Amino acid sequence: MSVSQRPSSATPPILEVRGLVAGYEESLPIVRGIDLDVSPGEIVAVLGPNGAGKSTFVKAVAGVVPTFGGRVSLRGRDVTARPAHLRVSDGLAFVPQTENIFASLTILENLRLCAGILPAALRQPRIDAAFAMFPDLGSRPNLVAGALSGGQRQMLATARALIVDPAVLILDEPSAGLSPKLVHDVFETLERVRETGVAILLVEQNVRAALSIADRGVVLAEGRLRHAAPAAELRADPNLGALFLGSYDHAEATP
Numbered sequence: 001m002s003v004s005q006r007p008s009s010a011t012p013p014i015l016e017v018r019g020l021v022a023g024y025e026e027s028l029p030i031v032r033g034i035d036l037d038v039s040p041g042e043i044v045a046v047l048g049p050n051g052a053g054k055s056t057f058v059k060a061v062a063g064v065v066p067t068f069g070g071r072v073s074l075r076g077r078d079v080t081a082r083p084a085h086l087r088v089s090d091g092l093a094f095v096p097q098t099e100n101i102f103a104s105l106t107i108l109e110n111l112r113l114c115a116g117i118l119p120a121a122l123r124q125p126r127i128d129a130a131f132a133m134f135p136d137l138g139s140r141p142n143l144v145a146g147a148l149s150g151g152q153r154q155m156l157a158t159a160r161a162l163i164v165d166p167a168v169l170i171l172d173e174p175s176a177g178l179s180p181k182l183v184h185d186v187f188e189t190l191e192r193v194r195e196t197g198v199a200i201l202l203v204e205q206n207v208r209a210a211l212s213i214a215d216r217g218v219v220l221a222e223g224r225l226r227h228a229a230p231a232a233e234l235r236a237d238p239n240l241g242a243l244f245l246g247s248y249d250h251a252e253a254t255p
């Protein structure tokens with residue numbers, strides 16, 4: 001059973017997912033009928049135990065995992081049949097958990113590669129905007145990306161995704177392997193991105209940190225959306241630990 005979660009605000013959703021069924025083999029779908037709306041400027045944390053299907057869900061939304069049923073719409077337009085690279089042009093950017101930068105290229109080269117899909121006149125202004133948002137990167141554009149810290153690499157990965165000026169930014173565990181200080185830095189960056197009106201869908205194992213910046217949290221279990229609530233409500237929920245244990249029973253299946 002899936003739970004449809006619509007934003008409480010009157011802002012129309014920029015991303016609409018309906019009845020999404022997806023995975024690696026059609027006979028064995030991992031994502032089994034998920035509905036979700038995300039509004040501009042909203043951060044939605046996708047939570048749940050290991051193997052719940054969180055990564056598969058966001059990858060299917062990004063178009064990098066096959067969809068077997070349901071629909072993904074961006075700005076009211078059905079993009080379900082669009083391959084991943086065209087969804088990027090449509091305004092949907094995805095930051096994978098790993099291999100999200102080219103370590104042997106410089107910071108600037110990493111950004112230039114992404115800017116390559118833009119009209120020539122937009123490329124430098126977008127790179128300048130990225131450097132303005134990430135001064136740590138802008139201060140040393142010719143540094144080889146492999147020399148960056150884990151948190152700085154995540155920032156570069158995020159900067160790369162933002163080059164196309166997306167409406168929706170999807171991140172798969174941006175805090176994985178980072179120290180608490182770097183987690184803080186990365187999440188602070190995401191808050192600044194949100195302030196520009198970008199909608200953010202965030203898969204996180206780091207539940208408390210994710211809920212500290214998210215507007216809403218959705219809990220997946222066994223490929224289904226089991227619970228959805230404002231982040232503040234989830235933060236205050238004494239059952240929060242059960243999110244990781246797969247036994248989250250709080251008012252499941254109630255919208």
Ligand SMILES: Nc1ncnc2c1ncn2[C@@H]1O[C@H](COP(=O)(O)OP(=O)(O)OP(=O)(O)O)[C@@H](O)[C@H]1O
Pocket residue numbers: 024030048049050051052053054055056057205
């Ligand atoms: N490339 C793949 N091919 C086949 N099955 C996969 C693949 N990637 C993931 N799976 C399977 O899909 C299921 C869900 O995995 P997924 O990574 O989406 O879960 P998750 O909730 O993100 O887990 P975690 O929190 O551990 O990262 C698991 O059973 C996993 O084995």
